[in-house]
Amino acid sequence: MKVLVIGGGGREHALCWKLAQSESVSEVVCAPGNPGIAKVARCVDIAADDIGGLIDLAQAEQPRLVVIGPEAPLVLGLADRLRAHNIAVFGPSQAAAELEGSKSFSKTLMDEAKVPTAKFEIHTDADEAEQCIRAWGAPIVVKASGLAAGKGVIVAHDVQEAVDAARDMLSGNSFGDAGSQVVIEECLIGEEASCLFIVSGDTILPLASSQDHKALLDGDQGPNTGGMGAYSPAPCVTEDVANNVMEQVAKPIIAALKARGIPFIGTLYAGIMITEQGIKTLEFNVRFGDPECQPLMSRLTSDLGEVLLAAAESRLDDVTLSWDERVALCVVVASNGYPAAFEKGQTIAGLDDVERAGTVVFHAGTAEQHGNIINTGGRVLGVTALGNSVKEAQTTVYDALKALDWLGGFYRKDIGYRAISK
Ligand SMILES: Nc1ncnc2c1ncn2[C@@H]1O[C@H](COP(=O)(O)OP(=O)(O)OP(=O)(O)O)[C@@H](O)[C@H]1O
Ligand SMILES: [Mg+2]
Incomplete structure (x- = not known):
């Protein structure tokens, strides 16, 4: 089948990369994509929030499935518009996307559903x-x-x-x-983890656990960012914690939405904190985490196309997910200055060598100019590797990054340290 992916960041590169490996998928089209995505998909230069442009594209391309990566088009109602044209979509409706788009809606619903939260x-x-x-x-x-x-x-x-x-x-x-x-x-105190679920109607399928590093600097210091690195699995998400998140968080929130007449098809992301009083929900997102998606897709061994199509067509109950037993770890390389202002348009070299050292380089804020890769965004690359332990995956990524030839970028040197200390 042909799949159309919406978005152009590291998350969408990981999704396109996995879809391109899926037996069920013959062609991946991505709007707008990026130079990394262009290696595995045909990119069409339409922005992820250009709803009219994307509807025209979907009608022209007639994909079997549309996968919406970022939150912005979901909150703008892209999924509803596509479904109105009888196109199968993986991604929640505008009403369901309020779970992420409005924290006041989300907290009110958590209260109503008795989901533990601050x-x-x-x-x-x-x-x-x-x-x-x-x-x-x-x-x-x-x-x-x-x-x-x-x-x-x-x-x-x-x-x-x-x-x-x-x-x-x-x-x-x-x-x-x-x-x-x-x-x-x-203010809650505890360790954070990301618990993601593929949801379709009453079926809620947990993904492997993961953990990201939101803070800019080593030791989780400095301001929060979009995420400076991530790994899967997260050792703090024990079987007990995972069960509690399913029973106390995912099931009741999906049921509360349904009770309001809002069915959910897509990814439910519960940001949780494990406190001394048990698990608490920090927030919901309605899409894959970026960068958590990069390690998750690196570990997923199921046919992603089949899974997402089944969710879109409300037949997820037949599906099981399988995972590589190894750990995956992703280190984000950002432009100097991020999350504040930074200089764009610098040439980034050495990417092939970084990959030859055993990693996959997912592109986020990059573009191609005169045959060179340049930085265009704050978070630029997500360098990801598998390993038999967090330490092993971490060592592979950091050794590989020595081949990166770009003075204008930086990355944290301690991604995964919490898991390693356990
Ligand atoms: N009640 C709380 N107590 C302590 N820390 C919190 C609390 N709520 C949020 N945080 C911290 O702030 C971070 C961001 O909060 P939250 O996840 O609500 O924001 P967000 O902007 O929606 O994040 P994302 O980009 O992941 O969607 C959390 O990961 C956590 O570290
Ligand atoms: Mg959020």
């Missing part, structure tokens, strides 16, 4: 937000309710920092409309 209040008025923050005290968490590319969450260690963040968000300064509501949360 205590919270939702505010639209800055004075009332300040009152709540002063009453609760620090540490405290302030979140812009809408989409903010992983940058809309402030974990504040003093009250004034939290008040300033809430006022800044509500004024519309930093996040525009996405900050017109803020969620104020009790």
Whole structure:
């Protein structure tokens, strides 16, 4: 079958790469794609949020399946529009995507479904937000309710920092409309993990566990980013934890959506924290994590095309997933300056050598210019390897990265350290 993938980051490269290996898939088309994706798919230069352009493309290409990678087109309703044209889609409806697109909706639904999560209040008025923050005290968490590319969450260690963040968000300064509501949360302490599920109606299929590193700097210091590295499996997700996430988080939230008349087809991503009081849900996303997708696809041995088509056609109950027993680990290479401003257009060399050293280089923020690969985004590459242990996979990636010839980029030197210390 022909599959159309929407998106052009590291996650979509990993999805296209796995789809291209699937027996069931004869052709992968990707919009807009990137130079890495172009090695495994035919790229068409239409942006992932150009809904009209993507509908025209799908009608012209007539793919058997469309897979929507990023959250933006899901929140804009691309899945609904495609389904209205009788095209099979892996990705939730606009209504279901509110689980990610609106943290206030998500927290309210968690409350309703009795999903364990941090205590919270939702505010639209800055004075009332300040009152709540002063009453609760620090540490405290302030979140812009809408989409903010992983940058809309402030974990504040003093009250004034939290008040300033809430006022800044509500004024519309930093996040525009996405900050017109803020969620104020009790600050939880514990280890985080990503628990992903392929969902179709009442069928909820867990993927292997994974863990990402959100902080910019070694030792999980510095500001949060879109993610600086990830690995799978995550040792902190024991069988017990996985069962609890299924029973206390995934099943009740999908049931609560259904009770509101909102069926879910796509990836449910539960960000959880394992606290002394048990598991707590930090957030939901409605797509694969980036970079968690890169190690997950590296370990998946099932036919991805078949799995996603079955989900799209509401026959997921026949499907089981199989995994490579080994560990996969991905290190993100970012442009100097990220997550703040950075210089674009620098030539990146040595990529073939990095791959020859036993890794797969997933492209994120790259473009091709005069035959060279250049950086165009904050997160640029996701260098991924399998190993018999986290340490072994980590060593392979970092040894391979010595061949990378790009002075304008940087990466964390400790991806996987939590798992290794266990
Ligand atoms: N209640 C909380 N207590 C402590 N830390 C928290 C809390 N909520 C969020 N965090 C921290 O902030 C990070 C980002 O929060 P959250 O996952 O809600 O934001 P996001 O921007 O939607 O992230 P993503 O880019 O993964 O979708 C979490 O991974 C966690 O480290
Ligand atoms: Mg999120």
